[in-house]
Amino acid sequence: MKVLVAVKRVIDYNVKIRVKPDHSDVDLTNVKMAMNPFCEIAVEEAVRLKEKGIATEIVAVTVGPKASQEQLRTALALGADRAIHVETDERVESLAVAKLLKGVVDEEQPDLVILGKQAIDTDNNQTGQMLAALSGMGQGTFASEVAFGDGVEEGEIRVTREIDGGLQTVALKLPAVVTTDLRLNEPRYAKLPDIMKAKKKPLDTRTPEALGVTVASGLSLLKVETPAERKGGIKVGSVDELIDKLKNEAKVL
Amino acid sequence: MSILVLAEYHDGQLAAGTAHVVGAAQAIGGDIDILVAGDNVAGVAEAAARLDGVSRVRVADAPVYAHQLAEPLADLLAQLADDYSHVLAAASTDGKNVLPRVAALKDVSQISEILSVESADTFKRPIYAGNAIATVQSSDPLKVITVRTTAFEPVADGGAASVEALDIVASSTLSRFIGEELAQNERPELGGARVVISGGRGMGNGDNFKLLDGIADKLGAAIGASRAAVDAGFVPNDMQVGQTGKIVAPDLYIAVGISGAIQHLAGMKDSKVIVAINKDDEAPIFQVADYGLVGDLFEILPELEQKL
Numbered sequence: 001m002k003v004l005v006a007v008k009r010v011i012d013y014n015v016k017i018r019v020k021p022d023h024s025d026v027d028l029t030n031v032k033m034a035m036n037p038f039c040e041i042a043v044e045e046a047v048r049l050k051e052k053g054i055a056t057e058i059v060a061v062t063v064g065p066k067a068s069q070e071q072l073r074t075a076l077a078l079g080a081d082r083a084i085h086v087e088t089d090e091r092v093e094s095l096a097v098a099k100l101l102k103g104v105v106d107e108e109q110p111d112l113v114i115l116g117k118q119a120i121d122t123d124n125n126q127t128g129q130m131l132a133a134l135s136g137m138g139q140g141t142f143a144s145e146v147a148f149g150d151g152v153e154e155g156e157i158r159v160t161r162e163i164d165g166g167l168q169t170v171a172l173k174l175p176a177v178v179t180t181d182l183r184l185n186e187p188r189y190a191k192l193p194d195i196m197k198a199k200k201k202p203l204d205t206r207t208p209e210a211l212g213v214t215v216a217s218g219l220s221l222l223k224v225e226t227p228a229e230r231k232g233g234i235k236v237g238s239v240d241e242l243i244d245k246l247k248n249e250a251k252v253l
Numbered sequence: 254m255s256i257l258v259l260a261e262y263h264d265g266q267l268a269a270g271t272a273h274v275v276g277a278a279q280a281i282g283g284d285i286d287i288l289v290a291g292d293n294v295a296g297v298a299e300a301a302a303r304l305d306g307v308s309r310v311r312v313a314d315a316p317v318y319a320h321q322l323a324e325p326l327a328d329l330l331a332q333l334a335d336d337y338s339h340v341l342a343a344a345s346t347d348g349k350n351v352l353p354r355v356a357a358l359k360d361v362s363q364i365s366e367i368l369s370v371e372s373a374d375t376f377k378r379p380i381y382a383g384n385a386i387a388t389v390q391s392s393d394p395l396k397v398i399t400v401r402t403t404a405f406e407p408v409a410d411g412g413a414a415s416v417e418a419l420d421i422v423a424s425s426t427l428s429r430f431i432g433e434e435l436a437q438n439e440r441p442e443l444g445g446a447r448v449v450i451s452g453g454r455g456m457g458n459g460d461n462f463k464l465l466d467g468i469a470d471k472l473g474a475a476i477g478a479s480r481a482a483v484d485a486g487f488v489p490n491d492m493q494v495g496q497t498g499k500i501v502a503p504d505l506y507i508a509v510g511i512s513g514a515i516q517h518l519a520g521m522k523d524s525k526v527i528v529a530i531n532k533d534d535e536a537p538i539f540q541v542a543d544y545g546l547v548g549d550l551f552e553i554l555p556e557l558e559q560k561l
């Protein structure tokens with residue numbers, strides 16, 4: 001089966017962000033960028049499906065500026081067979097990303113689309129669900145396990161989902177959309193020879209226009225602020241002092 | 254303006270979060286309806302009808318809605334949405350699963366996890382794990398929104414809304430429910446507890462989480478965990494607090510053996526009082542803790558339990 005994996009270029013999760021002085025957005029100049037952690041998990045899952053002989057081809061796709069080809073190369077180094085770059089310099093909201101991905105789905109006709117559950121910049125947690133709706137597919141969000149055969153019928157995928165109360169398992173008709181949660185797998189690192197080989201793998205470019213999608217959105221970002229900083233408190237010397245403070249100062253006991 | 258709130262319930266009980274979402278709907282202003290979708294949900298509908306400020310409870314009672322599967326539920330919500338200016342749900346795993354699907358079906362954006370209502374079309378929401386707060390405005394005819402429940406006061410009981418049955422039965426050929434493994438827990442719900450005590454990698458193993466039990470019993474606390482503790486298999490996933498787990502804002506949060514990574518802080522830094530217990534006096538958690546106690550948790554926890 002063919003697997004499409006969507007990856008997003010975001011700020012590295014270890015970087016402490018700064019808000020621009022004019023409050024228009026977060027300042028990304030000279031900041032270390034990386035593949036969104038949940039997308040790394042998505043790529044890893046696709047690669048494992050290929051290693052198990054279930055997936056036959058992995059196509060990685062991203063929407064973003066020229067620089068996001070870096071993340072496609074990473075996906076290729078990790079095991080994707082080819083990549084598609086939907087190039088745009090605009091700010092693209094989740095709905096528009098979902099429409100662009102639907103355009104790619106229509107062209108590529110994958111059996112399975114894997115996305116991260118959330119991008120750690122916008123923290124939206126929307127794109128996979130939206131893509132599933134637009135493509136008329138079922139969705140297995142927040143997946144901690146995917147399986148084929150195991151208790152489900154031919155032409156279905158079994159997805160275990162992390163939900164507030166515990167775990168839920170569903171069967172989805174293929175083609176389907178899966179979004180990854182943290183415990184689906186532990187992504188590998190790319191090896192140097194694979195990074196070299198990735199440079200030769202095919203990378204095609206598309207434009208939103210060619211896919212017939214306008215990226216304009218009904219949402220506008222008016223302002224970005226730093227939240228009220230929490231001040232550190234004091235260190236106490238003993239359990240007795242802690243209990244005393246909680247009772248008599250903070251009055252929470 | 255008219256607002257549709259999707260009710261959430263577990264085990265036939267209306268979830269506490271729904272009253273907070275109605276609180277957010279009141280901040281927007283307008284007529285408020287609640288949708289209860291499920292199989293045999295008359296009891297939930299009755300509880301929803303008692304929430305203050307609700308005009309009407311609409312009930313879609315059919316087996317297809319039994320497990321809140323996103324595909325049929327989104328179809329139902331999309332059919333109802335034309336009557337409303339706003340559709341709201343809690344930013345719970347159910348809300349996050351279904352609302353983006355509704356938004357896409359209606360060709361509008363979705364606004365995730367709002368913290369405040371600035372006006373009927375302008376909202377604040379956290380981005381970058383809560384390290385920045387964005388103010389966003391929507392010009393869409395329909396606003397589809399998930400609500401961070403800890404950021405809004407719940408409405409009280411005391412209303413008497415009308416209850417109306419809907420006969421829309423969505424089809425569900427795309428997905429089917431196979432099973433569920435729900436954590437059995439006598440303790441208060443993490444999202445709503447007045448006190449939360451969480452353990453991290455420093456707890457060492459799952460057995461040691463028992464050290465938190467006695468303290469939680471005495472304080473009526475919910476028990477949470479860091480991602481490291483969940484990944485290591487000490488405790489189940491539904492206990493994870495943080496950017497990608499549960500968001501809590503109790504009166505008292507006690508972090509035990511947790512270093513204080515930004516992804517963990519994202520889930521608890523709006524707590525009123527934070528206590529950190531950690532043997533490393535440089536641990537970043539101390540930068541946000543009101544009261545820090547440096548030491549070995551294996552000595553401190555038994556003493557704390559005994560002296561409380």
Ligand SMILES: Cc1cc2nc3c(=O)[nH]c(=O)nc-3n(C[C@H](O)[C@H](O)[C@H](O)COP(=O)(O)OP(=O)(O)OC[C@H]3O[C@@H](n4cnc5c(N)ncnc54)[C@H](O)[C@@H]3O)c2cc1C
Pocket residue numbers: 013037038120452453454455456478479480481482493494495496497498499509510511512513514515516517520530531532533536548549550551
């Ligand atoms: C995309 C993404 C999302 C994430 N989402 C989350 C999330 O939602 N929630 C979350 O928590 N994390 C999340 N993380 C992980 C986060 O970055 C940290 O790795 C994690 O929070 C660390 O957990 P910890 O503090 O328990 O472990 P550690 O960082 O290993 O800290 C353990 C602490 O225990 C202390 N300790 C050890 N032994 C003792 C002892 N005997 N007595 C006292 N103290 C002791 C140590 O001094 C140390 O400070 C996420 C990461 C990524 C990349």
Ligand SMILES: Nc1ncnc2c1ncn2[C@@H]1O[C@H](COP(=O)(O)O)[C@@H](O)[C@H]1O
Pocket residue numbers: 006007008009036038039042061062063064092094097114115116117118119120122123124125126127128
């Ligand atoms: N610009 C993008 N390009 C490719 N994939 C994206 C993009 N934005 C979001 N996604 C995918 O959608 C997932 C969830 O993102 P979001 O809904 O924005 O939180 C990400 O983990 C990606 O898999």
